[in-house]
Amino acid sequence: MCRRSERLRALALLGALCALAASARADVPTPEVEARRVVQTTIDQVLQILRNPSLTQQIKKDDVEQIAYARFDFQLISRLVLAQNWSRFSPTQQAEFVEAFKKHLSTTYRDTLDNFRDEKITVESTRLEPKGDVTVMTVVHGASGDTKVDYRMRKLPDGWRGIDVIVEGVSLVQNFRSQTQEILSSESPDALIQRLREKQIKDVAPKGKG
Amino acid sequence: MSRDRLKRCAALAVVAALASACASQSPPPSGGVSDPWQAWNRPVFAFNTKVDDYVLGPVAHGWMFITPQVVRDAIGRFFFNVAFPSRFVSSVGQGEAKKALTELGRFVVNSTFGIAGIFDPASEIGLARYDEDIGQMFGRWGIPPGPYWVIPLLGPSDPRDAVGRLGDAALNPFFWLPPFWLPYAANGLNVVNSRALADKQIQNARRTALDYYVFVRDAFLQNRASAVRDANTPGQAGAGGYDLYSSPIIDYDLPEEPKTDVPKK
Numbered sequence: 001m002c003r004r005s006e007r008l009r010a011l012a013l014l015g016a017l018c019a020l021a022a023s024a025r026a027d028v029p030t031p032e033v034e035a036r037r038v039v040q041t042t043i044d045q046v047l048q049i050l051r052n053p054s055l056t057q058q059i060k061k062d063d064v065e066q067i068a069y070a071r072f073d074f075q076l077i078s079r080l081v082l083a084q085n086w087s088r089f090s091p092t093q094q095a096e097f098v099e100a101f102k103k104h105l106s107t108t109y110r111d112t113l114d115n116f117r118d119e120k121i122t123v124e125s126t127r128l129e130p131k132g133d134v135t136v137m138t139v140v141h142g143a144s145g146d147t148k149v150d151y152r153m154r155k156l157p158d159g160w161r162g163i164d165v166i167v168e169g170v171s172l173v174q175n176f177r178s179q180t181q182e183i184l185s186s187e188s189p190d191a192l193i194q195r196l197r198e199k200q201i202k203d204v205a206p207k208g209k210g
Numbered sequence: 211m212s213r214d215r216l217k218r219c220a221a222l223a224v225v226a227a228l229a230s231a232c233a234s235q236s237p238p239p240s241g242g243v244s245d246p247w248q249a250w251n252r253p254v255f256a257f258n259t260k261v262d263d264y265v266l267g268p269v270a271h272g273w274m275f276i277t278p279q280v281v282r283d284a285i286g287r288f289f290f291n292v293a294f295p296s297r298f299v300s301s302v303g304q305g306e307a308k309k310a311l312t313e314l315g316r317f318v319v320n321s322t323f324g325i326a327g328i329f330d331p332a333s334e335i336g337l338a339r340y341d342e343d344i345g346q347m348f349g350r351w352g353i354p355p356g357p358y359w360v361i362p363l364l365g366p367s368d369p370r371d372a373v374g375r376l377g378d379a380a381l382n383p384f385f386w387l388p389p390f391w392l393p394y395a396a397n398g399l400n401v402v403n404s405r406a407l408a409d410k411q412i413q414n415a416r417r418t419a420l421d422y423y424v425f426v427r428d429a430f431l432q433n434r435a436s437a438v439r440d441a442n443t444p445g446q447a448g449a450g451g452y453d454l455y456s457s458p459i460i461d462y463d464l465p466e467e468p469k470t471d472v473p474k475k
Contacts (some may be wrong), residue, residue: 169440183420
């Protein structure tokens, strides 16, 4: 009798401990929850800006650009794009490339904002990657079909940052890596940077072809 | 009769060109990707781009000028709905019962309540849209895509997906409808309308790309690889190799890449 109640008490204690441990764990968000929250907040912010009728298109683009600069790590993206070619670049060239590439991406991205037609964006799921990155999967619901957009997030000293965007399975990092590898197989780093800058000039005065 | 002969001539020309492309020494991997048929692909890609510049693009812009966006969206949904058999067969062939049933449900709902597919009420009641095709089914069966292959007028492909496209075309009801001109008219409208719907993306791609040929090739290969992979492991997207993101901060020496880089094995 006595023994049995002791055992019961031990069991109850164990149960309480487990519950405590579980609640403690629930308080600390997992990387997936954290990354998902960052992506969700960012999407909400961007949509709020784009849907604000009192802002001009120009202001909207500037605001969204600032958010993108804060949420993506362009230095890291550039290094990932250049991959083993990064070491062929001098520190000055590296800095020039990062700056030119950032400008290049943001210019094209600004243009795509003109196509925004009040689509709904939903965060679907997350995936923890082998080395601690988290991929957050979203869907843009358009009139003629859905588009899958995944964000590869990495926890850096100053928080979660986007390090890649994957549209319908096409990774931006991988795509530019292929292109820069091709170009650098026959041209110098300076020539590549020059190409990026020339694109920039053409972007400013878009002219149908090119 | 003359149409048949024309087709046979075209087929011969393709085979001859392929043979000569194969015969030439296989060039080194370009942009980290194996592209053994480059000698054929690059000129054909340039040709296709010109066709888009001078024929398809202008026609699509004319079409955009005379139709409102809602009409183009509706036509896009109509053709997507009509192409239901290939998605259904592909899902069944992959043993995806749920996808197959969803497709069937979508087709029934959208063909009736959606007025021949010009609206998409199925999505609103939670029947999600899947983009399955015969090429993906082949991929699921373990058939490798083969080399990247740019087909005149049709664009980026590979031998596996080219055969898949023939299957998709044969499963399209328009292919079988009686008046001989109907498949051509329907296909023509679909091509122009699809080009119009993708117009912004195409312009954007051409402006973003540093090397348009490599940009399109890589986008095609990544997209197909992920479409086949998606089917195998749900939610798995993106460019396969872990090395793609291996931390450059701590250890920047990424392993010698060209091979590990290719999205799929």
